[in-house]
Amino acid sequence: MDLFFQQLLNGLTLGSLYALIAVGYTVVYGIVQLINFAHGEVFMIGAFGALATWTMLFKGTTAIWVLPFMIVGAIAVSVTVAVVMERVAYRPLRNAPRLAPLITAIGISVFLQEAIRLFYPGAKSAMPFPQIEFVTGAAMEWGPLTVRRSALFTIGALIMCTAALWFFINRTKLGRGMLAVSQDKDTARLMGINVDRIVAVAFALGATLAGIAGVAQGLQNNNIDFFMGFLAGLKAFTAAVLGGIGNIMGAVVGGLVLGIVEAMAVQFIPGTFGGSPWKDVWAFALLIIVLVFRPQGILGAKTVDRA
Amino acid sequence: MSMLEVKDLRVAYGKIEAVKGISFTVGQGEVVCLIGTNGAGKTTTLRTISGLIRPSSGEIWFEGKRIDAVPAHEIVMLGLAHSPEGRRIFPRLTVEENLLLGAFARNDHGAIKDDLQAAYELFPILGERSKQPAGTFSGGEQQMLAMGRAMMSRPKLLMLDEPSMGLSPIMMQLIMSTVKTLRSQGTTILLVEQNARAALKLADKGYVLEVGHIVLDGTGDELLVSDEVRKAYLGED
Numbered sequence: 001m002d003l004f005f006q007q008l009l010n011g012l013t014l015g016s017l018y019a020l021i022a023v024g025y026t027v028v029y030g031i032v033q034l035i036n037f038a039h040g041e042v043f044m045i046g047a048f049g050a051l052a053t054w055t056m057l058f059k060g061t062t063a064i065w066v067l068p069f070m071i072v073g074a075i076a077v078s079v080t081v082a083v084v085m086e087r088v089a090y091r092p093l094r095n096a097p098r099l100a101p102l103i104t105a106i107g108i109s110v111f112l113q114e115a116i117r118l119f120y121p122g123a124k125s126a127m128p129f130p131q132i133e134f135v136t137g138a139a140m141e142w143g144p145l146t147v148r149r150s151a152l153f154t155i156g157a158l159i160m161c162t163a164a165l166w167f168f169i170n171r172t173k174l175g176r177g178m179l180a181v182s183q184d185k186d187t188a189r190l191m192g193i194n195v196d197r198i199v200a201v202a203f204a205l206g207a208t209l210a211g212i213a214g215v216a217q218g219l220q221n222n223n224i225d226f227f228m229g230f231l232a233g234l235k236a237f238t239a240a241v242l243g244g245i246g247n248i249m250g251a252v253v254g255g256l257v258l259g260i261v262e263a264m265a266v267q268f269i270p271g272t273f274g275g276s277p278w279k280d281v282w283a284f285a286l287l288i289i290v291l292v293f294r295p296q297g298i299l300g301a302k303t304v305d306r307a
Numbered sequence: 308m309s310m311l312e313v314k315d316l317r318v319a320y321g322k323i324e325a326v327k328g329i330s331f332t333v334g335q336g337e338v339v340c341l342i343g344t345n346g347a348g349k350t351t352t353l354r355t356i357s358g359l360i361r362p363s364s365g366e367i368w369f370e371g372k373r374i375d376a377v378p379a380h381e382i383v384m385l386g387l388a389h390s391p392e393g394r395r396i397f398p399r400l401t402v403e404e405n406l407l408l409g410a411f412a413r414n415d416h417g418a419i420k421d422d423l424q425a426a427y428e429l430f431p432i433l434g435e436r437s438k439q440p441a442g443t444f445s446g447g448e449q450q451m452l453a454m455g456r457a458m459m460s461r462p463k464l465l466m467l468d469e470p471s472m473g474l475s476p477i478m479m480q481l482i483m484s485t486v487k488t489l490r491s492q493g494t495t496i497l498l499v500e501q502n503a504r505a506a507l508k509l510a511d512k513g514y515v516l517e518v519g520h521i522v523l524d525g526t527g528d529e530l531l532v533s534d535e536v537r538k539a540y541l542g543e544d
Contacts, residue, residue: 173411180397180408186359187395192383192412192460 002144007263013151013220015259016158020213021236022243022251023165024082024206030182030246031202032094037105038085040233041112042078042207046214047129047224048116049077054130064134071215078211081112082203091196109229116226126225129218136219150219157212162252165205169248174201182246231280238287244297253298261286308371310335310464310495311356311387316365318348318355325351327519328365333464333497333512338490340498340506340527342540343516349499350392352516353466356497357389358382369464384412388462392469392499394453398442402433405441405452409459419459426455429485447478454485458494465489466497471505483509503540507531515540 024039053073058066085108093101116123131137140147169175180188181198189195217232218224235258243254265282266275273281290297309332318326326348333339341349354360356367358379367375369387377385388409397405406426410419427434430451436444441452450470457465467486471479483505490496490509500506507513510527515536523535530536537543 173407176400176404176408177411179400179404180411183397183399184395187391187397188408189359189379190357190383190389190391191408191456192380193408194378194380 003267006145007267008260009145009147009151011260011263012256013148013154013259014262015239015256016154017213017216017220017232017255018236018239018258019158019252019255020154020161020209020216021232022239022255023161023209023248025237025240026243026245026248026251027178027202027206029240030248031178031199032090033098034090034101035105035237035245036085036090036203036206037102037233037237038108038112039082039206039210040229040231040236041109042082042085042229043210043214043217043232043236044224044226044229045081045112045116046074046078046207046211047218047228048120048123048214048226049211050074050215050218051127051129051224052077052120058130062131062133064132066130067132067135067215070130070132071212074211074215075208076211078207078214079204082207082210083200086200086203091199109233113226113229120226123226126223128223129221131222132219136222148220150216153219154216157216158252158255161209161212162249165209165248168205174198178202235283238283242287242290242297244299247297247299250297250299257298258283258286309333309368310337310370311497312366312368313352313356314366314368316352316355316367317363318351318360319363324363325519326355326362329514329516329519329521331514331521331524333495336490336493336495337511338486338496338498338509338527339512339514340500340510341514341516342500342503342506342530342536344501344540346518347516348519349516350468353389353468353497353499354391357387357466359389380412383460383462386461386463387466388457388460388464389466390453390457390468390470392472394446394449396441396444396449396452396456399440401438402441402444402452403437405456406433406459409456412460422459422461426458429458429488430455447474447481450474450478450482451485454482454489458489462494464495464497466499468499469501470498471500471502479505503536504531507536 021043028034028036050070050073053070054066089104089108090101093104135149135153137149177193178198180191180193181195185195239254239258240251242258243250262279262283266279311333314330315328316326317324317328343349355362358377362375366373369385374382406423413419432448433452433455470482486496487509498506507527507530513525513527513530514521515523
């Protein structure tokens with residue numbers, strides 16, 4: 001039983017990371033019906049943004065107060081990259097056949113990976129991520145459970161982001177504008193809503209959470225690399241589809257479910273098919289099962305929705 | 308000077324020209340109606356005026372400002388609201404959220420609250436069900452919501468596209484009498500209707516569109532009694 005709760009905690013941690021990234025896929029899909037496959041790289045760039053902030057301004061410091069600055073640095077870089085990507089690459093293709101933006105997304109993805117690999121000093125191999133006191137360091141023992149400090153940071157970040165997101169979508173004028181655009185673009189324009197601006201906001205919103213996820217991943221993993229966005233992005237996309245693509249709370253639920261299923265599969269599936277080599281297989285098996293029996297996802301809805 | 312002036316407007320979808328050089332005016336305080344059959348170009352005309360479609364040539368002037376190249380979301384701010392064909396309410400948002408979206412371009416929060424109350428007075432059913440998702444409403448209720456929503460931008464000119472479409476006769480009467488009320492409160496109205504009789508009865512001026520051309524115009528009363536209109540649009544012999 002202890003093992004179960006330990007794996008539940010590990011699954012929630014992993015799932016929180018997926019969820020933070022998944023929101024970016026779903027919110028952009030809800031607004032422009034585009035799967036931004038370069039979103040994994042926005043997450044990766046966020047981690048590098050945090051690292052760069054630390055290296056340039058706080059090198060050698062491990063005090064907790066540098067963490068907010070690293071988060072701001074991560075968000076700034078992620079948001080900039082996402083908004084520029086939308087403006088330069090996706091907006092000109094808004095009315096193009098759907099294959100065009102999809103291929104563009106893959107191109108941007110490769111471009112961003114290579115840009116970091118070639119131009120970020122030392123990024124040709126994995127780079128150590130700064131260890132910050134209080135959020136990294138010795139794990140805590142809560143009774144039978146081993147709780148990593150970075151896990152608490154990740155789960156806490158998801159809780160705060162979800163609350164903030166809920167408030168933004170349901171209680172602010174801009175959030176209401178996003179809901180309107182996701183339901184009916186032309187009519188939204190008749191309301192005086194600048195659709196281009198809402199699209200940019202959607203990219204920025206997803207990038208904010210991806211940047212935070214980048215920091216969380218760095219703290220958990222102790223190092224970051226230019227390719228870390230690939231699998232994380234793929235898993236987060238799976239989580240978004242699992243929860244119901246376009247449904248923001250669905251992305252959160254989908255991420256957590258995916259993380260927990262992976263953690264449980266590693267621990268409890270016996271024999272040849274168990275253990276960590278098979279965890280991705282079980283994750284994608286779950287996706288296939290959900291797509292067969294509930295193609296609209298766990299929470300459903302094809303647009304940005306509050307449910 | 309006219310409030311709205313459309314000059315030799317042409318609109319095409321690809322190679323197909325839907326509006327083939329029409330000109331008309333709407334004066335301050337008037338109710339003007341465009342009538343015509345399906346495919347005559349009425350909806351296209353309204354969508355072009357509100358900026359959703361760009362004309363291939365011609366000019367649109369609103370209160371002395373040329374607007375045919377102004378983005379749709381800015382045209383609303385000038386005081387020109389468009390209640391589109393098929394109501395197009397936001398089904399998964401509540402009535403109140405729909406109405407507040409109508410005021411999206413405004414920042415005068417106090418006055419928006421007042422206008423929300425005014426909309427609930429105009430259509431009491433909206434006030435009773437303000438927290439319900441608009442998608443659960445009947446066609447007539449959705450039409451009221453669409454009109455209320457358009458009024459939330461405090462338009463000087465309100466364009467209504469087929470407000471009576473698919474409604475029961477009683478509901479239709481209610482909508483038409485609301486149009487009168489709005490006019491008496493000082494809103495200028497450009498009305499597109501298939502129900503030509505109801506529209507012409509309350510119109511100061513009417514234009515008859517046929518396959519992209521204006522073929523006839525006159526006061527509402529003149530058109531009601533004209534032979535062409537009676538034969539083609541009123542179903543009389």
